[in-house]
């Protein structure tokens with residue numbers, strides 16, 4: 001989520017880091033890194049160097065165990081393994097003794113570039129790569145210094161491997177036994193990092209540290225939390241976003257065994273009724289028996305079909321300019337017979353992470369404790385503090401393992417956390433776990449916004465686009481949030497235009513503009529954000545142009561790519577090579593679909609083998625190539641690409657749309673809003689990584705955009721039709 | 732409220748619950764066995780899959796009052812079964828999991844498949860695993876892991 005532009009902005013903001021080291025009461029070496037980060041630069045006077053237990057990134061225990069704090073949540077993307085791996089490699093640690101923990105909310109765990117503690121923008125590895133390597137190298141240097149002092153030798157004569165320091169005369173000492181002495185060594189100001197040829201773990205396929213616990217039921221997620229005396233809350237949310245409770249009859253609800261409290265709470269939008277009970281099932285039963293009279297008079301009842309009609313009208317007029325290259329009227333110079341006019345429709349999409357949203361809060365008047373699977377710890381902690389009348393420092397915020405996220409656990413208004421805090425405030429001293437049911441989740445808003453794109457392409461004599469006028473209509477995700485200033489320029493939210501405005505195709509006379517209507521539907525970034533729709537538009541249109549030019553779709557793209565699109569070109573070439581054999585020998589009734597797209601500075605190209613079975617696309621295989629710079633953990637990259645492609649198939653599902661009628665969401669659960677099942681996903685995915693020693697870029701979001709256009713490009717070959725409205729209800 | 736005597740992972744456990752309470756919530760809230768997951772509550776995702784009387788069952792829609800004598804096996808004890816052990820080992824070696832939230836249900840479903848069909852075809856796998864959602868999209872690795880487990884058995 002968030003744009004490449006925002007990433008670059010954040011990068012310009014200066015930062016300083018401080019290392020501090022201490023011996024612990026229990027013994028061993030604890031290394032903390034304090035960040036004087038971008039937020040401090042924006043808010044001078046704010047104390048960013050607050051020590052907060054556990055204030056360490058690395059804790060080497062006397063027995064040799066190495067506990068590494070992960071500065072952000074793992075929602076499946078694998079940072080719980082990848083960041084410790086970077087640190088352990090530089091440290092020459094024994095990987096089998098490494099334990100990873102998800103760090104609580106604290107200033108020291110802020111993303112080094114974004115300045116808040118978060119997961120988004122596919123930035124986990126890209127932003128913390130250097131940070132975790134430096135931590136590892138400094139820790140190693142201190143262990144070496146301690147050993148050298150003990151042996152009275154020059155540190156330069158010592159070598160390290162597998163958590164052992166070896167001296168020039170055959171001396172050796174394990175990290176665990178050096179930890180206490182190392183804690184008294186001054187922190188080196190700077191250290192040399194390994195050359196890529198010296199890596200022992202980085203670049204090798206390494207299995208996840210949480211792999212076992214997630215296969216035997218022992219991994220705890222936020223929803224699994226159980227505390228002494230804990231109660232469970234469910235909330236009856238308004239049927240229309242922002243509506244308020246006029247009155248309610250809770251007598252039937254209160255008669256359910258185990259129900260403790262039923263009361264009205266404020267929401268980020270409107271009000272709601274919370275039910276608190278001993279257990280989930282009682283709370284849910286009680287909620288189903290509430291009789292609530294909602295006041296919807298003051299809120300607009302959005303209606304998807306009306307919105308589409310309005311959006312299509314708007315798309316016929318130019319919006320605020322996102323990019324203008326060459327002649328804005330260039331299209332008018334092209335004969336009508338050499339133009340394509342295309343109109344695309346994209347619905348609202350719900351993220352539906354597998355673990356329903358939840359947050360547990362215990363409020364004790366002068367302090368609070370929170371357990372949440374949050375992609376936005378800094379923001380959520382501040383929101384909870386605000387609701388409870390506390391300072392953020394009075395809120396101890398534990399990061400729970402997240403059962404998927406895809407952006408849904410990163411809301412600027414922290415609406416779930418506010419709800420949880422409002423409930424806990426009433427039950428002082430009692431931990432309360434707020435559980436959103438799947439119905440709450442599907443109907444709860446914060447969707448990928450619906451969009452209409454209207455494009456006029458003028459085709460030149462060479463079959464290449466000679467002019468391109470592109471209007472995008474869709475809600476701004478960031479308007480009204482603290483992110484607006486970074487993301488909205490000239491009235492254009494770049495999260496709506498990314499993937500078009502910054503296309504890597506060399507298109508002359510290029511005019512992109514955007515309208516941002518404001519219907520009453522909360523919207524949010526959704527894994528790969530604007531690229532979910534922009535890549536679909538670009539890659540289906542380019543494919544159509546290639547077909548019109550009777551050109552090979554790969555060769556056509558290669559010709560049209562800008563010379564500086566090096567990552568995308570490398571991915572395209574590798575994909576072409578790796579898929580060449582099967583593309584030449586397709587069974588009857590099958591077709592190839594091609595797409596390539598760069599997002600979050602990662603280039604991706606994809607070829608799919610598709611047939612039609614039971615009126616649905618059947619994806620027999622996908623070959624995907626990726627240039628993401630240095631591949632930190634190729635095994636995770638492979639998994640992210642296999643999974644990300646499947647996530648991208650969501651857009652094609654027959655039941656893959658959120659729609660509204662009179663302000664009410666028409667879908668309720670997986671029966672009416674269905675993500676891909678095994679049959680819908682590619683049956684096989686081979687992932688190929690372009691060899692690179694460049695700095696790593698993200699792999700969480702870039703897999704998502706390419707698959708949907710690739711599949712419909714294949715369908716177009718089978719049926720002769722072009723598909724411009726998603727979801728794919730009929731073929 | 733009524734009291735039920737359940738056999739869970741070989742142990743007899745008495746629980747007092749409303750007869751309509753789904754087995755899922757008895758496991759999670761009463762017996763504090765949270766390995767079995769809530770994903771949808773309407774039998775549409777498979778996250779809550781356990782074995783009841785040897786049959787893969789969506790515990791979110793089975794009321795506790797209908798369990799009777801049938802033994803229940805959950806993810807927490809599936810390693811006590813040779814097929815369960817093989818499936819877990821294959822899952823780990825293929826590095827199947829991402830967020831991991833769906834995987835208890837995937838593994839319980841895969842174990843049931845392999846118990847009835849030791850050498851499953853692609854079609855068997857698609858049919859048996861066909862109702863389990865993995866939002867992270869680990870399906871390709873799930874297919875591979877099931878095949879590896881079948882070879883090991």
Ligand code: FES
Pocket residue numbers: 768769770771772773774775776777778779780789790791792
């Ligand atoms: S929770 Fe039971 S099938 Fe989804």
Ligand code: FES
Pocket residue numbers: 076354403404828829830831832833834864865866867868869
């Ligand atoms: S691993 Fe995340 S839902 Fe399956």
